[in-house]
Amino acid sequence: MISLKGVGKRYHGGFDALKDISFMIEKGEMAFVTGHSGAGKSTLLKLVAGIERPSSGSVLVSGQDLGRMRRSAIPYLRRNFGLVFQDHKLLSNRTVFENVFLPLQISAFDPREAPSRVRAALDKVGLLGRESAYPVELSGGEQQRLCIARAIVNRPSILIADEPTGNLDADYADAIMDMFKSFNQVGVTLLVSTHDESLLEKFRPRIITLHQGRISS
Amino acid sequence: MMAWLSINLHAFLSTLRKLARSPFSSFFSICVIGITLSLPTGIFVILENLESLSSTFSGSPEISLFMSRDASRDQVSEIEKRLKSEPRVSRFKFVSKEDALAQFRNDNEFSDVVSSLSRNPLPDAFIVSAKRSSDLEALHVEMGKWPKVEHAQLDSNWVRKLDSILKLGHVAAAILSILLGFALVFITFNTIRLQILTQKDEIEVAKLIGATNTFIRRPFLYLGALQGLAGGIAAWIIIEAGLHFMNGAILELAQLYSTRFALSNLDPKESLILFMLSSSLGWLGAWFSVSRHLWQLDSYS
Numbered sequence: 001m002i003s004l005k006g007v008g009k010r011y012h013g014g015f016d017a018l019k020d021i022s023f024m025i026e027k028g029e030m031a032f033v034t035g036h037s038g039a040g041k042s043t044l045l046k047l048v049a050g051i052e053r054p055s056s057g058s059v060l061v062s063g064q065d066l067g068r069m070r071r072s073a074i075p076y077l078r079r080n081f082g083l084v085f086q087d088h089k090l091l092s093n094r095t096v097f098e099n100v101f102l103p104l105q106i107s108a109f110d111p112r113e114a115p116s117r118v119r120a121a122l123d124k125v126g127l128l129g130r131e132s133a134y135p136v137e138l139s140g141g142e143q144q145r146l147c148i149a150r151a152i153v154n155r156p157s158i159l160i161a162d163e164p165t166g167n168l169d170a171d172y173a174d175a176i177m178d179m180f181k182s183f184n185q186v187g188v189t190l191l192v193s194t195h196d197e198s199l200l201e202k203f204r205p206r207i208i209t210l211h212q213g214r215i216s217s
Numbered sequence: 218m219m220a221w222l223s224i225n226l227h228a229f230l231s232t233l234r235k236l237a238r239s240p241f242s243s244f245f246s247i248c249v250i251g252i253t254l255s256l257p258t259g260i261f262v263i264l265e266n267l268e269s270l271s272s273t274f275s276g277s278p279e280i281s282l283f284m285s286r287d288a289s290r291d292q293v294s295e296i297e298k299r300l301k302s303e304p305r306v307s308r309f310k311f312v313s314k315e316d317a318l319a320q321f322r323n324d325n326e327f328s329d330v331v332s333s334l335s336r337n338p339l340p341d342a343f344i345v346s347a348k349r350s351s352d353l354e355a356l357h358v359e360m361g362k363w364p365k366v367e368h369a370q371l372d373s374n375w376v377r378k379l380d381s382i383l384k385l386g387h388v389a390a391a392i393l394s395i396l397l398g399f400a401l402v403f404i405t406f407n408t409i410r411l412q413i414l415t416q417k418d419e420i421e422v423a424k425l426i427g428a429t430n431t432f433i434r435r436p437f438l439y440l441g442a443l444q445g446l447a448g449g450i451a452a453w454i455i456i457e458a459g460l461h462f463m464n465g466a467i468l469e470l471a472q473l474y475s476t477r478f479a480l481s482n483l484d485p486k487e488s489l490i491l492f493m494l495s496s497s498l499g500w501l502g503a504w505f506s507v508s509r510h511l512w513q514l515d516s517y518s
Contacts, residue, residue, distance in 0.1 A: 051425065071515060078427035089422050106428040111223040150426070 001027040007057035017043040030190040035210035041193040082151030084161035090135040097131040121153040141172035232439040251451025257394035282343040285367040305352045309345040405502025445499020449492045
């Protein structure tokens with residue numbers, strides 16, 4: 001499903017964020033990327049999500065080479081992904097419902113069926129009662145769950161989450177990890193970055209460890 | 218189809234909300250666009266009015282040949298013969314001094330003056346039309362030199378001068394229109410840019426979750442076109458109001474000359490052209506603005 005071969009990312013000024021990264025994630029697999037901050041976790045996830053292009057090597061998702069894709073084809077590729085961001089990237093002037101509705105609107109989903117899809121996604125993350133609230137009225141954990149609801153409303157085949165439990169209490173973090181596990185059980189491929197060792201001990205997933213831009217064993 | 222309609226309707230409604238959210242700045246940008254557009258449009262309206270005025274007067278231009286008063290019958294018929302044999306002349310009419318005097322006598326205003334005269338002060342005259350108006354000038358000069366012709370007058374002189382001034386006016390108005398058309402695009406570019414800046418996060422998130430550039434552009438294009446249209450309507454109101462006030466003054470002037478004349482307004486077709494032009498220029502400005510922003514976003518990755 002996801003395959004990286006000899007991938008490197010060099011930013012302007014010659015800084016190498018990633019060097020010679022190769023790995024493969026099968027369909028329906030759950031993999032965690034760990035490492036210290038600055039090890040290149042976020043960059044790796046951005047390359048897989050098609051947000052940034054690799055400087056060298058190839059990133060293949062569902063058989064498509066992201067580095068060689070036409071710019072205009074990227075939006076359609078992204079609709080196969082559910083993205084969960086560390087800083088949530090919620091829209092503060094839109095309600096909970098509208099935030100989750102946005103991906104459906106973008107993919108021109110049938111407007112008659114969209115509301116029930118939005119509610120189904122909110123139900124999965126336990127925010128069904130808060131449809132008309134605005135993001136600022138939510139707690140940190142609720143905001144993260146809202147971000148997850150937005151990521152899964154399109155029923156993506158791949159869920160990519162960057163530090164989804166970043167600033168959360170252990171209880172909240174466990175709840176979110178349980179949620180991810182349940183998505184994985186219904187066949188969603190998961191790629192999650194975290195620096196939280198305790199989560200890894202609890203779930204024992206496949207781990208890809210980064211150290212200074214390289215995979216360390 | 219349903220989805221497409223829903224997307225466009227949603228974009229349109231959110232555009233209206235955007236305009237309503239900042240009523241003052243929207244109003245001011247619309248006014249600026251309206252004033253910008255009213256200038257060339259107003260000039261065109263005035264030129265058009267002058268044109269219709271000049272065409273009512275010009276008709277077919279004629280040369281009036283006035284014989285000297287001491288010209289004999291023979292000398293007059295000599296001129297008549299020359300006119301008959303002149304190939305450039307299409308037709309001519311002889312007005313004898315007696316006929317001319319009779320015409321004056323019939324005119325109420327002049328009858329008293331004419332009856333008080335001891336002798337006829339008017340000369341014999343020919344009114345000559347040319348086949349081609351381009352020959353008029355040459356004929357005018359030649360005929361002036363014919364024997365016993367006291368004076369040859371080209372009646373259309375001032376009309377032709379007016380026509381060439383109007384032509385110049387059209388060129389000037391066209392240049393002004395193009396310049397101000399650019400100005401309108403730039404104004405829209407800037408107001409849309411400000412809108413984009415307030416919605417930077419929305420654009421970024423929408424792009425991250427798979428929005429195409431078309432999707433992101435759409436509401437801004439609506440905004441630009443709608444703002445342009447509103448500006449066009451503002452220009453229309455400015456011109457109509459301006460003509461209304463000018464017509465009040467012109468009515469007074471026309472009464473002094475005992476003629477009827479009023480400036481005509483923009484007709485429905487011209488109004489439609491104005492509205493279509495203003496909304497498409499607004500659309501264009503918005504397109505440049507969003508495209509520039511999207512280009513900047515894309516160049517990061």
